[in-house]
Amino acid sequence: MRIGIDVGGTNTDAVALEGTNVLASVKQTTSEDVTTGIVQALHSLRTQHEFGPTDVDAIMLGTTHFINALVEGRDLAPTATLRLGLPATASLPPMVGWPQRLISATRGRYFLAHGGHEFDGQEISSLQPDEIRAFAHDMEAAGVRSVAISSVFSPINDEFEEHAAEILREELGPGVALSLSHEIGRVGLLERENATIINASLRELADKIIGRLVAVIDAEGYSCPLFLSQNDGTLMDVEYARKYPVATFASGPTNSMRGAAITSGLETCAVIDIGGTTSDVGVLTNGFPREATTVIDVAGVRTNFRMPDVLSMGIGGGSIVADGQVGPSSVGYRLTSEALVFGGSTLTATDIAVAAGLVDLGDASAVAHLDRDMVMAMVDQIAGRVADTVERMRTSSAPLPVVAVGGGSVILPKVLPGLGEIYLPENSGVANAIGAAIAQVSGEVDKVYSLATRDRSSVVEEAKADAIEKAIAAGASADNVEVVEFDEFPIPYLPGNATRIRVKAVGDLGIKEMAR
Amino acid sequence: MSTTMTDNAIAQTRQVLPEHCLDFAAGAAILGTGGGGDPHIGMLMAQAALEKHGPVDLVKLEDVPDDAVVIPVAMMGAPTVMVEKLASAEQFVESIRAIAKYLGVEPTHIACMEAGGVNSMIPMAAAAELGLPLIDADGMGRAFPELQMVLATLFDVQAAPMSISDEKGNSIVLETVSNKWAERLARTATVEMGCSTIVSLYAMTGEQVKRAFVPGTLSLCRELGKCISYARHHAGSAKDSVIERLGAVQIAEGKISDVERRTTSGFARGRAELATDRGIVEIEFQNENLLVRRGDEVVATTPDLIIGLDTDTGEAVTTEQLRFGTRISLIVAPADERWHSEGGIELAGPRYFGYDTEPVRPAEFSA
Incomplete structure (x- = not known):
């Protein structure tokens, strides 16, 4: 049996699963203290379906705690950035364009040192250990406890970042938290460095929270491993999560999408997650969310780490209907008191759905007076706009089934224009917790290769083997790990055939081989 | 007649400030006609230089004196590399100094060869660092992929002598028989120098600039950018x-x-x-x-x-x-x-x- 828990900003959802069969599910309000909410969720599951701690093979947790800490600028560690690349890159220092509030919250300081590589892996300048040692002393004097290290073209050659990390560890002691950019982002120095600094600033908090989670689950008698869900819909163990808190940032929408796939039985589909105020649309390919290829804005900072490609729109169950327009303003969580069918006085998208006979909710007589043509026009508008957003997420003209999850999904008609019938799976209210519980383990390679001196097929084989090895190192069972994604992007304006290769390998969690 | 007063009044209303850069970049992306490189990185460099050195005067093309010494400056190479191996602090200045030294001139104005894409912003950063005015015009009125594709070529203005500078401090000065040769040799040098260089080329007089440039294209970028920011604020x-x-x-x-x-x-x-x-x-x-x-x-x-x-x-x-x-x-x-x-x-x-x-x-x- 596996337990999946998704801790969102508003609700904490939990399920107990045997295979893909839901044994118990709960939905409760998120507690201020993450750990208390998790203990409560575990207890509630046990009252629904009796089980003992030893019956559980693994606990999977999704949390928005770290991204919320960043957004609110709280609990961030004093962080320094060490960039290797001089004399290149000096025109733009680290943290350029950051909101001042976050620079203050991280007490952000930076050091520019020699190092870095060219696109073909040659050195820009050699690493100068003494220069880094001197910076380490400045960091120590300034009370820096976490360091982000970025080196030019480290996704092609990580040697300088690793070497600099070694020197900092020698100088600052093993207690210093080090985040290396080649492990976090891709080509695009500022965006990769930004993601690395964000990660560095959250390391202490991650250590503290994850330490508590492990302790509380131990105290409840569970000796099974604990995993956290990542942005790409796969799992990381607690040791990895302590080092890479940024990998949890988009686990919410990702878990919903993955849960939608499992509950609907569809591996490749569009998923609409309809909430009270907004809806998110994402696309699953072979069971995994498609990743965004563009820059992602996180709390006002441009980053380029792995995030699902999600389009949001201002339509939800609580959307206010006025002047022939649905949303974007919404009654939000006050839906159950303000909507007409619940005795309120605001016309909402949910009232339209009841009036149109799409769902039986509340007091239908409260919407009986609504003009039939207006109601149908609003239903068409909702369907049209949702269909439109799904259309935009498509990458081919091949038919794409559509699955709807989330509390607001009642407002959708059964059929969307141009897209056909919508799948409304069972247990869609806790799809996110199911998504966490069924997650697998992955390894990814994203590097630029120069094909000038090497045969393409040997490069491709090397990249695939590296991804598989990374997946196994992350806990995937060697028996069924396989390459699920392969992309190759030739790089324009570069002669010498430079190409960026991305490979992702995924396998089932090797639970039996793991012990915490 | 108090020409100084008038000049000051013009200077005050025609300056590039850091907060204008976002609009300039959004407009430059439009003139990039699908290419030209992402102006974002150029925008950050221009903003940083303007914040550090103060605003840059934007001079109307018609107001450029005939004997002005104009040095256009641009980035050459792969946009993928530009966003990873960022320019050094001195790269713009080194490139301009290299060509000025070779020609034995003292530049009076900086100019933009390509208003579309990232090269709209590079001259702003260079002008700020050198404290020189920037001409409100460009060499093509859009973006094109090769350096001979500017109106100046039609007016027999030579790209060379041109300088190519990398971030390490290396500079090359090229003398070529044609602008097409300048493209070929500069491209090869750029690859060897790590695929992202700053080039200063088509050094010309004010008189030549007035014949060979497209007037007003930098302000056009800003106006187009303003259209976009206005629409964004009004959800249109x-x-x-x-x-x-x-x-x-x-x-x-x-x-x-x-x-x-x-x-x-x-x-x-x-x-x-x-x-x-x-x-x-x-x-x-x-x-x-x-x-x-x-x-x-x-x-x-x-x-x-x-x-x-x-x-x-x-x-x-x-x-x-x-x-x-x-x-x-x-x-x-x-x-x-x-x-x-x-x-x-x-x-x-x-x-x-x-x-x-x-x-x-x-x-x-x-x-």
């Missing part, structure tokens, strides 16, 4: 105001139904299909959008500006961003008339890029 689309400001015509609107890409000799070539109410429209691109076909009929070609705008926002869509489902309004803006001369067509018309057709313009432009 800047499409109509962009079309109006450029004197452009919309030739198609629809959704991208297919994209095909291949990289050959360093250029991102490809074609995209736009599904419209009136059938499929094909866009051919080589970094920039170069030709549009409806069925077998060519409806627009380079040197006119073929621009894909996001239908909902009016913002530029680059050829790299094109993917299935992208909703595009395809517009064509008239290129500077000098591009439609015999020499201009030879330099950057459809045949130069390998399309077997005469230039085709929307009927509205010939009227």
Whole structure:
């Protein structure tokens, strides 16, 4: 049996699963203290379906705690950035364009040192250990406890970042938290460095929270491993999560999408997650969310780490209907008191759905007076706009089934224009917790290769083997790990055939081989 | 007569400040006609330089003295490398100094060769660092992939002597027999220097600049950018105001139904299909959008500006961003008339890029 828990900003959802069969599910309000909410969720599951701690093979947790800490600028560690690349890159220092509030919250300081590589892996300048040692002393004097290290073209050659990390560890002691950019982002120095600094600033908090989670689950008698869900819909163990808190940032929408796939039985589909105020649309390919290829804005900072490609729109169950327009303003969580069918006085998208006979909710007589043509026009508008957003997420003209999850999904008609019938799976209210519980383990390679001196097929084989090895190192069972994604992007304006290769390998969690 | 007063008044209203950069960059992306490199990184560099050194005076082309010593400056290389191996602190200045030293001149003005894409912003950063005024004009009125593709070539202004500077402190000065040779040699040097260099080229007098440049294109970038930021704040689309400001015509609107890409000799070539109410429209691109076909009929070609705008926002869509489902309004803006001369067509018309057709313009432009 596996337990999946998704801790969102508003609700904490939990399920107990045997295979893909839901044994118990709960939905409760998120507690201020993450750990208390998790203990409560575990207890509630046990009252629904009796089980003992030893019956559980693994606990999977999704949390928005770290991204919320960043957004609110709280609990961030004093962080320094060490960039290797001089004399290149000096025109733009680290943290350029950051909101001042976050620079203050991280007490952000930076050091520019020699190092870095060219696109073909040659050195820009050699690493100068003494220069880094001197910076380490400045960091120590300034009370820096976490360091982000970025080196030019480290996704092609990580040697300088690793070497600099070694020197900092020698100088600052093993207690210093080090985040290396080649492990976090891709080509695009500022965006990769930004993601690395964000990660560095959250390391202490991650250590503290994850330490508590492990302790509380131990105290409840569970000796099974604990995993956290990542942005790409796969799992990381607690040791990895302590080092890479940024990998949890988009686990919410990702878990919903993955849960939608499992509950609907569809591996490749569009998923609409309809909430009270907004809806998110994402696309699953072979069971995994498609990743965004563009820059992602996180709390006002441009980053380029792995995030699902999600389009949001201002339509939800609580959307206010006025002047022939649905949303974007919404009654939000006050839906159950303000909507007409619940005795309120605001016309909402949910009232339209009841009036149109799409769902039986509340007091239908409260919407009986609504003009039939207006109601149908609003239903068409909702369907049209949702269909439109799904259309935009498509990458081919091949038919794409559509699955709807989330509390607001009642407002959708059964059929969307141009897209056909919508799948409304069972247990869609806790799809996110199911998504966490069924997650697998992955390894990814994203590097630029120069094909000038090497045969393409040997490069491709090397990249695939590296991804598989990374997946196994992350806990995937060697028996069924396989390459699920392969992309190759030739790089324009570069002669010498430079190409960026991305490979992702995924396998089932090797639970039996793991012990915490 | 107090000319100083007037000059001051002009200077005060015609300055580039850090907070203008976002609009400049959004407009430059439109003039990039699908290519030109992402202006974002150039915008950050310009902002940083303007914050550090203070505002830059933007001088009208007509106000440039005939004996001015004008040095245009640009970035050369791969945009993918530019966003990873950022420029050094001194790279812009080194490049300009290298050419000034070789020519034995003292530059009085900095100029922009390419208003479309990242090269709209580089001269701002350079002008700020050197404390020199920037000319409100550019060498082509859009973006093109090779350095000889500027109006100056038509006026027999030589790209060389030109300088190429890398971030390590290396500089090369080239003397070449033609602008095409300058392109070939500078491109090779740029690759060897790590695929991202700063070049200073087409050094000219104020008199030459006034003949060979397209006036007002930097302010045009800012105005286009303002259209976009206005629309963004009002949750509308800047499409109509962009079309109006450029004197452009919309030739198609629809959704991208297919994209095909291949990289050959360093250029991102490809074609995209736009599904419209009136059938499929094909866009051919080589970094920039170069030709549009409806069925077998060519409806627009380079040197006119073929621009894909996001239908909902009016913002530029680059050829790299094109993917299935992208909703595009395809517009064509008239290129500077000098591009439609015999020499201009030879330099950057459809045949130069390998399309077997005469230039085709929307009927509205010939009227």
